[in-house]
Amino acid sequence: MRHRRLTWAHLLATLFALGTVLPFVAVLVLALSPAGEPTLPHTWPERLTLDNIQATLQASNFLKWTWNSFLYAAVSVVVILLTAAMAGYAFAKKRFPGREAIFWSFLATLMVPTQATLIPMFLLVSQLDGVDTYWGLIVPTLANSQAVFLMRQFIRDLPDELFDAAKVDGAGEWRTFAQIVLPLTRPILATLGIFVFLWHWNDFLWPLVMAQTDGMRTLTVGLSTLNTESVPHAQLMAGALITVIPCLVIFFALQRHIVASIASTGIKG
Template identity: 50%
Template sequence: MTLTQQAPTSVPELTPNQRRRKARADAAFEPRLGGKILKWIFLLLAAIVTFFPFFAMVVIALKPGMAIDFPGSLMPTNLSGDAFKEVLSSGQLMTWTKNTLIYSVVSVVLVLILASMAGYAFAKKKFPGREAMFWSFLAMVMVPFHVTLIPTFIFMAKMGGIGTYWGLILPSIANAQAVFLMRQFIQGLPDELFEAAKIDGASEMRIFFRIVLPLCKPVLATLGVFVFLWHWNDFLWPMIVGRTSEMWTLTVGISSMHQQNVPLSTVLAGSVIALLPIMMAYLMAQRYFQEGVAGTGIKG
């Protein structure tokens, strides 16, 4: 029996053009790799800078009764939850949290309903003066809130809204930015859907609640997170309307702690607790939030 020895497969020799292209590709690989490394270093530094204030707030809140000195106070040693226990045992914090939840949640619901209705009308309905009305309404974005603060306060005072929930909520539900975002998103929806629904005999309210709102879930979640964030962190209007501590929101209440000689660790513990609902709201709506931002940017 003879063994047949197979000759090794020969590698074809590169032509001069192929060698030049390979050399250029190898030379370009190193700068691309270096650019990626620099990008990741920059993103890492940006993440550290962004996260640092939250880290400092949590660490100092966990060191009650200790003198604040930097950078020693930022070391995660000798931690204690006494400041959080003190804040949570306070009845005022629960009242402020309740007021903030009512203000934020009710405002989110009303803003989303009114903005989606207005956005649907401006996007799909044809009526005289539509464009002039829309752009006039949108011009409100360029008017600073402080310019209309005194007239709004006088109006609400004459209506008896000072020191009430409805006086706190009512001036904030006409949101021009929310209307603009809803209009941009609804403009991208196909007209055939609405025409088919009308042929089937659907009323305008049924079209709105059965077609428009389900299709607008991503942008509604995005708006909901933004509006919730705006109202949860709002300070000036709740401070003016809430005459007593029973009507204060968390931002006003925590700010008042500085005037009561409350320790810094207790103030920061209250700030950490106030931050948690915002993080939970974003995590719950994260998927819709990302879809809404991407979709609105493409369709707008």
């Protein structure tokens, strides 16, 4: 009976996995299909080609859009991880007046939809002459209460004896943070880094509002504009395929840290 249940569970998981992979396979086939020839969903293409990918890479601003997306995601990852780790350490291990009130007030911002703050944020950045600039694109998205919450929960479970021993050895706050907190939180930092990178790499609404010129657009915004310029459908799929590659590289490079963070969290729980 147990063996039969496991078999059905594995079969169901396999079906779900296939359902998840099929859209990516469809994008891959469409991107590699020759222009003007029958392809999905009507028939399987007779041959595959890289012409669409080459045409997309040679487009006037595609590489610029790629650089903008990378800069937006990379800078956000570094700053958010650093500030979230410092804030999480303070909320988890430090005692100061109003700590819980400040933390839960900060966490309450998760209940405010991004769309509700979009116009006020745009007006503020506009008054500071930040529209169509890199800092105007990046800085307003750096306050991440979810990242602070995850770091606080992880650091809170670290043994207090480690910090007491560091204090006895004469280590200051910055040395304790650099030599104890950061090395021990590496798994959750890697996991959070993947999420933050994906959030910003795939972000559409805020870059759409901030990019007033073609040179400041990110990949997501740039590809959406190509859809209105009579660009072949296969070339659009090629652009979508290229945008997925950095996400896959980041995930496979850091997936062992995700497993480590899950395992360590399970042991602590």
